[in-house]
Amino acid sequence: MKAIVQERYGSADTLELREIERPVAGDGEVLVRVRAAAVNARDWHIMRGDPRLARYTMPAMFGRSGPRQRVRGSDFAGVVEAVGAGVTGYEPGDEVYGDLREDDGAFAQYARVPVAWIGHKPAGLTFEQAAAVPLAATTALAALRDAGKVKAGEHVLINGASGGVGTFAVQLAKAYGATVTGVCSTRNAELVAELGADHVVDYTREDFTRGGRRYDVVLDLVANRSLGELRSVLTEHGRLVMSGGGTSGGGRPSYFGPMALTIRATLAAKMGDRRVVPLLNVPPSAQSLATLREHLEAGEITPAVDRTFPLERAAEAVRYLEIEHARAKVVISVA
Known part of the structure; x- marks a missing residue:
């Protein structure tokens, strides 16, 4: 599958589009065919290993010379491709959205996600809008x-x-x-x-x-x-x-x-x-995604998307958010 891979800390120039092995859903996980992924400030923080103090205090995300996970991106929306053992409430074909957080890996065609970190995609939202939410x-x-x-x-x-x-x-x-x-x-x-x-x-x-x-x-x-x-x-x-x-x-x-x-x-x-x-740590949560889905479907909140980029221009998307002070959300469409 195609994915945005990073081996060492640096600018957006360190982000490369590569072919890597597709993940497999394990126990309590689902495999999602990613249709869209959002860019967050955390992505450029991890990309650069900045602030440097985080490299010593947040080992789940930061290594000494490069990020713990090779594939960037945490927010996604897509379609369930397969479910692992013990998963209930989801089946192949379901449209979902969620947040990989420390596991990262959303800037890719497929992502393996713990079922506790996903929710059913809110009705009426495009995949790009849904990815902007989690x-x-x-x-x-x-x-x-x-x-x-x-x-x-x-x-x-x-x-x-x-x-x-x-x-x-x-x-x-x-x-x-x-x-x-x-x-x-x-x-x-x-x-x-x-x-x-x-x-x-x-x-x-x-x-x-x-x-x-x-x-x-x-x-x-x-x-x-x-x-x-x-x-x-x-x-x-x-x-x-x-x-x-x-x-x-x-x-x-x-x-x-x-x-x-x-x-x-x-x-x-x-x-x-x-x-x-x-507010030190807000973990991904299926319960929070369900609450947000209610607000979204009631029209009380609407994702504001500034700009959308294709996967092959993910480095440009991250650079735009980091350097050019994008407003609202920047989203990557995954073909």
Whole structure:
């Protein structure tokens, strides 16, 4: 089968289209004929081995000189080709979507997936739209529903509202009945407003930490502000949810990257600051995918896809997300 393979850390130039052996579904797994795969920030982080600290603290994904898994990509949508022993609820021909996470391997014609990490593809979505959902929307769901505990009538600010997670977070917060403020650049302001944000802050013209507004929940997806600045815009009982972030810096390597802020937030939470909630790990989950399917089929959330690339141009797709600051989701179509 055709797959995007990487042997060593580096830029998108290290990603190569190759013929490799097709995987086989083991016990509790399904073999999926991939029809589309989404590009996430985690893909370029793993591709570059950045931040360098991750090479020592996240051994499931990062090796010392190259990624643990040769084939990139975690999000996918496709058709079940075969099922392994012990699998129930799925059979060949079923349309599914899911997240491979640490196993990676979605930038390929076939992927072997634990059945606990997949869900039936939402009705009415193309494979490209469905592939855009799993990691980003699951993260947004965990950040707002579980960590932030957003309630109707609350005011929510999303820093990084036009990114993959941010576009889903804006819509989910609105579905929960919140008043939403999205922070983004000028070129993405219209998109964020169309997704349902009540207020849009253009960070090139306005500093949301100096505007005087206070929020019940702040979801930070960028890691470009200090912990103190983010806490300063919270209400008395507000919650600050930290979820990764960071930019590539034009490909320049970093040692700590967004992990520096995450570490500070984790320490603050452990020392008793109940207003700070680090979102350290959101594992793939069939239950979360089922919940998201309900929101999608009800029309409460819709994937926002910026651009689609064919599999042979996967390196270009990753480069576009990493360097050119794509908005919303970038998707790879697999023939």
